[in-house]
Amino acid sequence: MNTAIIIAGPTAAGKTGLAIRLAQHFGTRIISADSRQCYREISIGTAKPTPEQLAAVPHYFINSHSIKEQVSAGIYERLALGYAEEIFAHNPVAIVCGGTGLYIRAFAEGIDDMPAIPDAVRDHVRQAYADHGLAWLQAQLRERDPAFWAVAETENPHRLVRALEVLEATGQSITTFRTATRRERPFRIIKIGVTIPKPELHANIHLRVDQMMAEGLVEEVRAVLPYRTHNALQTVGYQEIFAYLDGHLTLPEAVTQIKDHTRQYAKRQLTWFTRDKAFQWFDPRGDDKILSYLQSQL
Known part of the structure; x- marks a missing residue:
């Protein structure tokens, strides 16, 4: 039976690396479940997979849209199901990886239609x-x-x-x-949650933010100023730099806030995913344990 393996968890926990290793193991492709990495114009602040990682395994929903477009969970549901169908035409396993809980829920269960906002x-x-x-x-x-x-x-x-x-x-x-009407999918879903001890996760977050700054986050944010009301920019890493560019924060204050807010975001992600008891949790560096579990389910 066709199977979608969902890999979810907090930011900076190691989801991307695990997804790539699993995709290589199964000879398959990855569908991103990140609400911001689909936008071509924002790469640094969204911690996209590196060019080398994207070259190692084909990815869907990375650099697929312009920041001039609005992508919702409902749009993602339709796109991701189409991507899965394309993968299943050639391989019985698809990998879905990301930290946007609403997108993962949309893919796995469907999502209510929301009114258009003028x-x-x-x-x-x-x-x-x-x-x-x-x-x-x-x-x-x-x-x-x-x-x-x-x-x-x-x-x-x-x-x-x-x-x-x-x-x-x-x-x-x-x-x-919100009707909470769950839609059945014509494929099996296995949910893998990944996280690491909190001190390591926080260290990874701080290092990632420092790397973003070194790679030019301020310049990236400056380039998308005309689109600052866009959904994807109402998020950690962009709002703080907007505040700096507006003169409300110094740059060191903005960086400190990005780190603080990213830790808070990671906590909210864990809260969201741990509410779903279908997730089996692992350290993402334990490939053998994860593969053993997956083989027992497939």
Whole structure:
């Protein structure tokens, strides 16, 4: 039976390297499940696989879109299922790898259709968030959308901005559009979660941020300033450099915030994935154990 092996976990835990090794083992290809790496214009701040890694194994949904486009979880669902079908035409195993929990859920279970958000509403909400910050965003939703607030990731600005956009555009809570209808897939799914001890993960995050700065993150962010309200740029690594370019932070302060916010993001990723009891967790450096488990499932 055709099988999709999903590899998920926090940022900087070693997902990419493991995915490449597994893809080489099975002679197959990788579908990225990262909401930002699909954009050609942003590579440094998204920690894309290196050119050597991309050359080692064919990847889908890396450098596939322009920052001028908006890609949603619903769009990803349709694209990723098409990629899987293409892989299964030649190989019974596909690898799906990434840290965007909503995209992985969309691929595995389907996702509810959300209303289209007019550009004017999106720009208004995001500019207000940029002007007033997270506390304002939290207060808006706490007061105006208590149904969402009761189940919200209250420290996740991306989710909060999305909920406020839906509220502004439709007058309804985003929760009214969530049906939680699970769609069956015509292939088996095996979920592998990977992480490493917290001190090592935090060290990896700090090193990665320092490398991003050395590789030219500030210049990359400056180049996409015209698109700063884009979904993909409402995220760690870009918002802090925008604040620096706007004169609100010094560069060392921005770097410190990127490290702090990335650690917080990694914690939220772990919380998201550990809620799904279908994941079996491993140290990504334990290839033998992972392969042994996969062989027992295939």
